[in-house]
Amino acid sequence: MNRRDALKNGLLLLGGVFVISxxxxxxxxxxxxxxxxxxxxxFLKVLAETIIPQxxxxxxxxxxxxxxxxxxxxxxxxxxxxxxxxxxxxxxxKWAQERLEKAxxxxxxxxxxxxxxxxxxxxxxxVDLFYKITKKRVIQGYLxxxxxxxxxxxxxxxPDRYVGDVALSS
Amino acid sequence: xxxxxxxxxxxxxxxxxxxxxxxxxxxxxxxxxxQGLRTLLLERGRDVEHIKDYPTTNMYPYEFEHRLEMPYxxxxxxPIVNRCYAYKEDSQHFFVKDQEHPYIQVKDFDWIRGYQVGxxxxxxxxxxxRWSDFDFEGPARDGFAVDWPIRYTDxxxxxxxxxxxxxxxxxxxxxxxxxxxxxxxPFPLGRVEQHLKETVAxxxxxxxxxxxxCAHLSKAQPIHFKQGRTDCVNRLLCQRGCPFGGYYxxxxxxxxxxxxxxxxxxxxxxxxxxxxxxxTTKKAVGVKVIDANSKEEIDYFARVIFLNASTxxxxxxxxxxxxxxxPEGLGNDNQLLGKYVAFHNYTAxxxxxxxxxxxYKTTGRNPAAGAYMPRFRNLHKQDTDFLRGWSAGISTxxxxxxxxxxxxxxxxxxxxxxxxxxxxxxxxMMGETLPKESNLVTLDNLQTDSWGxxxxxxxxxxxxxxxxxxxxxxxxxxxxxxxAGFTNIKKVPDKRRPGNDIHEMGGARMGVDPRTSxxxxxxxxxxxxxxxxxxxxxxTSTSTQNPTLTFMALTARAAxxxxxxxxKRNL
Numbered sequence: 118m119n120r121r122d123a124l125k126n127g128l129l130l131l132g133g134v135f136v137i138s139x140x141x142x143x144x145x146x147x148x149x150x151x152x153x154x155x156x157x158x159x160f161l162k163v164l165a166e167t168i169i170p171q172x173x174x175x176x177x178x179x180x181x182x183x184x185x186x187x188x189x190x191x192x193x194x195x196x197x198x199x200x201x202x203x204x205x206x207x208x209x210x211k212w213a214q215e216r217l218e219k220a221x222x223x224x225x226x227x228x229x230x231x232x233x234x235x236x237x238x239x240x241x242x243x244v245d246l247f248y249k250i251t252k253k254r255v256i257q258g259y260l261x262x263x264x265x266x267x268x269x270x271x272x273x274x275x276p277d278r279y280v281g282d283v284a285l286s287s
Numbered sequence: 288x289x290x291x292x293x294x295x296x297x298x299x300x301x302x303x304x305x306x307x308x309x310x311x312x313x314x315x316x317x318x319x320x321x322q323g324l325r326t327l328l329l330e331r332g333r334d335v336e337h338i339k340d341y342p343t344t345n346m347y348p349y350e351f352e353h354r355l356e357m358p359y360x361x362x363x364x365x366p367i368v369n370r371c372y373a374y375k376e377d378s379q380h381f382f383v384k385d386q387e388h389p390y391i392q393v394k395d396f397d398w399i400r401g402y403q404v405g406x407x408x409x410x411x412x413x414x415x416x417r418w419s420d421f422d423f424e425g426p427a428r429d430g431f432a433v434d435w436p437i438r439y440t441d442x443x444x445x446x447x448x449x450x451x452x453x454x455x456x457x458x459x460x461x462x463x464x465x466x467x468x469x470x471x472x473p474f475p476l477g478r479v480e481q482h483l484k485e486t487v488a489x490x491x492x493x494x495x496x497x498x499x500x501c502a503h504l505s506k507a508q509p510i511h512f513k514q515g516r517t518d519c520v521n522r523l524l525c526q527r528g529c530p531f532g533g534y535y536x537x538x539x540x541x542x543x544x545x546x547x548x549x550x551x552x553x554x555x556x557x558x559x560x561x562x563x564x565x566x567t568t569k570k571a572v573g574v575k576v577i578d579a580n581s582k583e584e585i586d587y588f589a590r591v592i593f594l595n596a597s598t599x600x601x602x603x604x605x606x607x608x609x610x611x612x613x614p615e616g617l618g619n620d621n622q623l624l625g626k627y628v629a630f631h632n633y634t635a636x637x638x639x640x641x642x643x644x645x646x647y648k649t650t651g652r653n654p655a656a657g658a659y660m661p662r663f664r665n666l667h668k669q670d671t672d673f674l675r676g677w678s679a680g681i682s683t684x685x686x687x688x689x690x691x692x693x694x695x696x697x698x699x700x701x702x703x704x705x706x707x708x709x710x711x712x713x714x715x716m717m718g719e720t721l722p723k724e725s726n727l728v729t730l731d732n733l734q735t736d737s738w739g740x741x742x743x744x745x746x747x748x749x750x751x752x753x754x755x756x757x758x759x760x761x762x763x764x765x766x767x768x769x770x771a772g773f774t775n776i777k778k779v780p781d782k783r784r785p786g787n788d789i790h791e792m793g794g795a796r797m798g799v800d801p802r803t804s805x806x807x808x809x810x811x812x813x814x815x816x817x818x819x820x821x822x823x824x825x826x827t828s829t830s831t832q833n834p835t836l837t838f839m840a841l842t843a844r845a846a847x848x849x850x851x852x853x854x855k856r857n858l
Contacts, residue, residue, distance in 0.1 A: 168694050192360075193356050256702065261348050274345065275521075276520070279649070279651040282647050
């Protein structure tokens with residue numbers, strides 16, 4: 118499909134990675150191997166920011182970690198896991214909505230954090246897997262971000278040493 | 288017409304042809320070109336020039352699209368190479384993809400290959416241990432394979448010769464079964480590795496834990512500076528190619544050295560189809576090459592041919608070198624070519640934790656990877672119900688603990704300031720497998736690759752000896768760990784397929800008797816003396832040591848023998 122056809126069909130190419138179709142509430146984001154509603158992507162962004170929030174150092178949103186989650190989901194997970202992830206995401210939202218009596222993304226950081234702290238009690242199909250993948254990829258994206266590896270825990274490309282018995286000062 | 292043919296022939300004629308540019312082939316190329324012989328080095332893949340062709344070498348982890356992980360589609364398309372521990376986003380361009388070079392697995396076999404200048408020497412684990420007479424005398428003593436035609440004294444000077452040139456870090460450990468060499472300073476043992484060493488020395492007579500010997504420049508010598516190399520700087524990104532030349536690769540060391548002589552011609556994209564045999568002179572006269580890109584057939588000629596195409600590809604070339612004299616493949620009068628293939632048994636891991644030495648940690652990265660335990664089983668006499676034994680690698684480090692349940696600020700703090708947990712101990716076995724006639728490679732009668740060369744059928748498997756050895760490793764390593772006070776000892780079977788040790792050996796084994804071996808004590812094919820096999824294909828047995836150092840030493844030895852014979856006009 119060329120750009121003109123894409124526009125005609127209401128699709129917009131974004132950086133060649135995914136396309137958005139539809140408008141308003143019904144907007145759909147198409148990745149190579151799955152699609153999500155635009156609102157679901159916003160939800161994931163808020164979820165990721167809850168896992169790694171902005172403090173006196175940068176958090177998930179500024180680092181684009183939810184985009185990293187989706188990139189890894191798209192490229193490095195099986196079609197089965199992609200489907201389970203999308204399903205789990207949708208069920209997670211419903212469950213959180215019932216529990217919080219409003220959308221997860223419309224609650225305070227404190228409330229959202231509280232919800233995530235009680236994830237161990239949740240037993241809904243695919244929710245656990247969705248959350249596990251999200252958390253694993255958010256943590257990976259965070260620790261392996263240029264920001265963390267440069268400013269917070271500098272990665273040494275050239276350590277120039279190995280010491281096998283460094284005594285720690287107690 | 289004959290004038291033109293002669294002209295082409297003369298342009299394509301060298302003193303020596305070396306097939307394959309990896310660790311062993313580049314050593315042959317170095318020896319011959321240094322001595323003034325016009326040497327043609329054939330490589331089936333592309334060129335990889337030191338530093339210039341290491342595209343990922345200075346990349347930070349965050350610069351990799353998937354943070355080193357291979358995408359799902361690649362895993363599905365290339366399941367074999369994806370099972371190799373070193374195949375990641377930073378090194379994948381140095382590995383053969385499954386689909387590009389198919390072969391037939393009669394039984395499960397992961398054939399891991401690197402088709403480029405330097406071959407797998409860019410990717411190897413760089414562990415280098417000498418063999419001893421406990422290894423060379425093994426087959427004769429224990430009644431398997433055939434007797435090696437050489438002993439330790441034959442190869443010892445060549446080990447030294449190779450070690451001095453490539454640079455090997457290690458201790459003089461004074462262990463007869465693991466002879467000392469020409470070592471640069473060792474990398475130190477970690478605190479808990481030292482503790483294990485002392486425990487084993489005190490409670491398990493005859494067993495040793497040493498600093499692993501590795502082909503890294505812990506302290507570069509003048510010869511290494513002359514090669515353009517400097518000290519290893521502990522990056523441990525070796526599989527990307529090292530811009531410091533901190534470890535030995537053909538690309539950083541032997542190939543540039545050979546090039547500097549002005550006597551080396553490196554021909555890439557040259558897929559060797561077969562060795563050309565001349566009935567009248569009863570000699571090989573050259574090799575038939577298919578250009579990998581144009582598929583054009585080209586013949587190259589030389590007085591001496593060295594086959595270093597990697598173990599199984601050397602077998603393939605020999606099997607495919609058919610003539611009236613050798614209808615079953617060059618040198619295959621005894622129908623043993625391609626048989627007695629063996630490898631190393633890596634089917635077991637033992638892991639543990641240690642709560643001691645909580646006030647110590649390691650820092651930096653260890654190129655030697657940690658400790659090494661040479662074989663002690665069945666060493667002086669048979670003391671188990673299986674033949675031979677195993678060696679082991681052992682590495683240790685403090686665990687960094689994060690709180691897995693934490694979220695938000697707590698998680699951030701936990702990630703940025705992980706707590707030091709207990710020491711974690713990891714060990715793997717490397718078992719000697721017994722070469723057997725039933726472990727073999729053959730050519731497929733029907734299917735060929737894109738260059739018209741028959742596909743290789745690989746029929747290799749574990750046996751009961753391997754399983755018993757694995758159980759012994761579980762038992763003994765578990766006992767040693769227990770004695771050292773380690774806890775949470777886990778004995779984990781590794782489902783690794785044969786081949787994924789990347790130590791395949793044999794098929795054209797050395798031996799005294801032409802009726803039971805393919806090459807002689809100088810690595811010459813018994814029945815075609817100007818063809819030498821000095822890569823892994825020549826190995827009569829496998830021992831427990833990582834094999835590459837021995838391939839290189841055998842190659843240097845054979846090349847210098849060939850040089851002498853050429854001078855005497857015997858070749």
